[in-house]
Amino acid sequence: MSGRTSRYDYIREGAAIYARSFATIRAEADLSRFTSEQAQIAVRIIHACGMVDVAPFVHMSSDLVSSARAALRAGCPVLCDSEMVAHGVTRARLPADNQVLCTLRDPRVPDLAQKIGNTRSAAALDLWGPLLDGAVVAIGNAPTALFHLLEMIDAGAPRPAVIIGMPVGFVGAVESKDALAERDDLEHIIVRGRLGGSAMAAATINALASETE
């Protein structure tokens, strides 16, 4: 802009920033083991965390992308374990004005957690009820939530269309994601190891929601 006085010189145009970011990621990251549509997902995960080195840790089941996209187009809800994941979803990318839900702050959660002997993050999932049927589920924070989701499904809960398994951290994150990866019966995407978190989980939803890069 004319008339600007700033000691800083930087790109100020959102679309140009996105384009240059994605070009840098594609130049630096090894995406060779992904299909073209899988690579779109991996690129957005890398974009969210600033690390091209995360690519080798991203694993998805073979029908993850097509299953998620079909479910979203059909209007399925997006169920999240944390408010940060829910607030990271770009609503304009969702194909069917899909509901995005996090039940962690529901007032029933503390008592429910006490009753089932698990964390509030895990207990919150028990409030999803029939919405779980055919949903896109994103676990971006709590390993206990991912473990509990697998237990719920074992106990006969409705089956989601896909599970984005990206809890982060030092206790249970590795193990819960390995447990999900072993489930041939559930379409899933994980980031192996301790890495993960709400930004990667939200980026995955945003990538699955639209083919627009």
Added chain:
Amino acid sequence: MSGRTSRYDYIREGAAIYARSFATIRAEADLSRFTSEQAQIAVRIIHACGMVDVAPFVHMSSDLVSSARAALRAGCPVLCDSEMVAHGVTRARLPADNQVLCTLRDPRVPDLAQKIGNTRSAAALDLWGPLLDGAVVAIGNAPTALFHLLEMIDAGAPRPAVIIGMPVGFVGAVESKDALAERDDLEHIIVRGRLGGSAMAAATINALASETE
């Protein structure tokens, strides 16, 4: 709990998970260059991203912790560049029921961005007005927001108490954080390089908000 049937064996108690996580971080991370109170902040940043290797990239000005804690105790607002950062703040840790604000979704933002020739993330900061005076500011997403904040201060905007500078990514993140680190006149904490993001920024707020680990 008696009666539980699950194929998964994991820790289900929130406090135990936190304690074990922090113990693991303190055992693995090199925190030797931090003071005791600075180490508390670094531990929570590591906890948020699952990487002990982030420790060498964390830099804070010498009075960052004391300045932030004094400001928060005095009731200053917490101003965030993204909804994810705002929703990552644990309200119960804030010492004075402090306001947590993100103006990115204010309906005036798109026009303002057009007018100033910058991103919506940057333009949203122009709506903070007098709240900026003595605030804790957390930039956890957009490099343009951090650059614009420095420009606003150069142009005479009120001065925040501290700046948490943690934009993430491939275009401007490195440069904007380096620019903040060069400012002796602003108390700050950054994560150098491409790493950063809303989870680390929110974790920093949560660590500064309370000395409880």
